[in-house]
Amino acid sequence: METLVRVTDLSCHFGGHPVLSGVNLELARGQVVGLLGPNGAGKTTFLRLLSGLLTPASGHIEVLGIDLNRRPLAAKRHIGYLPERTQLYPELRVDEYLTHCAHLHRIPRRAIPKAIAAAKARCGLSAHGRRLIAQLSKGYRQRLGLAQAIIHRPAILLLDEPTEGLDPFQMRALRALIRELAQESGVIFSTHLLPEAQAVCDRVLILYEGQVHLDTDLNTAPPDHVWRIRLGNPITVMELSAFAPVIGALSLGPNRFQVDLVPGATSADLARAILAAGLDLLELTPARSDLERVFFDLLGVEDRA
Numbered sequence: 369m370e371t372l373v374r375v376t377d378l379s380c381h382f383g384g385h386p387v388l389s390g391v392n393l394e395l396a397r398g399q400v401v402g403l404l405g406p407n408g409a410g411k412t413t414f415l416r417l418l419s420g421l422l423t424p425a426s427g428h429i430e431v432l433g434i435d436l437n438r439r440p441l442a443a444k445r446h447i448g449y450l451p452e453r454t455q456l457y458p459e460l461r462v463d464e465y466l467t468h469c470a471h472l473h474r475i476p477r478r479a480i481p482k483a484i485a486a487a488k489a490r491c492g493l494s495a496h497g498r499r500l501i502a503q504l505s506k507g508y509r510q511r512l513g514l515a516q517a518i519i520h521r522p523a524i525l526l527l528d529e530p531t532e533g534l535d536p537f538q539m540r541a542l543r544a545l546i547r548e549l550a551q552e553s554g555v556i557f558s559t560h561l562l563p564e565a566q567a568v569c570d571r572v573l574i575l576y577e578g579q580v581h582l583d584t585d586l587n588t589a590p591p592d593h594v595w596r597i598r599l600g601n602p603i604t605v606m607e608l609s610a611f612a613p614v615i616g617a618l619s620l621g622p623n624r625f626q627v628d629l630v631p632g633a634t635s636a637d638l639a640r641a642i643l644a645a646g647l648d649l650l651e652l653t654p655a656r657s658d659l660e661r662v663f664f665d666l667l668g669v670e671d672r673a
């Protein structure tokens with residue numbers, strides 16, 4: 369698969385305070401990568417670095433093999449960016465604004481009407497070209513933000529919380545559009561919504577305090593030999609690892625473990641071994657079946673609200 373973006377050991381700080389450190393990422397054509405993380409994790413900063421709006425303290429970003437730092441104009445030509453708060457001009461009409469954006473992207477004058485029509489069609493704005501931006505609802509403003517991001521048909525789309533504030537119907541439509549756009553490009557988008565990431569992404573990166581805590585491929589079936597358990601009584605990792613069906617165990621918090629089983633062993637074997645040892649088995653679930661669980665495990669939060 370063609371690599372569209374390659375990020376190597378990226379770090380950034382504001383006033384000496386580290387905001388991102390040692391971030392690596394490869395984005396392939398056809399891929400949707402979700403950036404998840406709590407408020408302040410560094411998602412927007414990462415997208416701003418990728419868009420060339422910010423310069424990293426160290427590390428490299430390559431866009432289609434072009435060094436973003438050394439040749440920003442050539443690299444940015446391939447990037448479409450929807451910021452968290454799109455700067456729209458309320459006094460302009462939709463077509464006027466998109467014409468302005470087309471000029472900024474240096475689309476040849478003769479190709480502009482076709483580019484605008486195509487971007488509007490994709491974003492469900494075909495009937496709204498004459499409307500004043502000031503009169504657009506939030507959902508339609510978001511569509512317009514997306515239209516400006518795709519008007520020059522970029523290979524890479526960076527979307528900062530694109531579904532924030534949309535109603536469920538608009539959210540669903542936008543998610544479908546993101547998947548459609550990814551057929552010919554690569555998409556990185558940030559979200560707070562774990563189910564959204566699960567629904568739309570091929571891959572998810574969880575950022576926490578400026579570092580990647582998980583980089584997982586959602587298209588890979590979860591292994592059936594790794595399980596998560598929660599017990600009603602204390603036990604050490606060593607004691608758990610000595611159970612017959614268990615190869616290894618990892619502590620995830622008080623009385624919570626990730627357990628690797630020997631080949632051929634099943635979750636029923638594990639449950640029997642736990643009960644035979646006189647322990648209470650409160651939970652037994654396949655590992656990585658639930659992104660939300662991983663997310664909260666990483667953040668050290670025990671139970672979902």
Ligand SMILES: Nc1ncnc2c1ncn2[C@@H]1O[C@H](COP(=O)(O)OP(=O)(O)OP(=O)(O)O)[C@@H](O)[C@H]1O
Pocket residue numbers: 382387405406407408409410411412413414
């Ligand atoms: N221009 C700036 N100057 C100083 N600090 C900044 C600046 N921009 C962001 N920060 C800080 O960097 C950290 C990461 O912010 P960022 O906006 O990237 O997080 P985020 O994951 O996008 O958060 P949210 O989900 O709330 O949008 C925060 O501590 C924030 O206060």
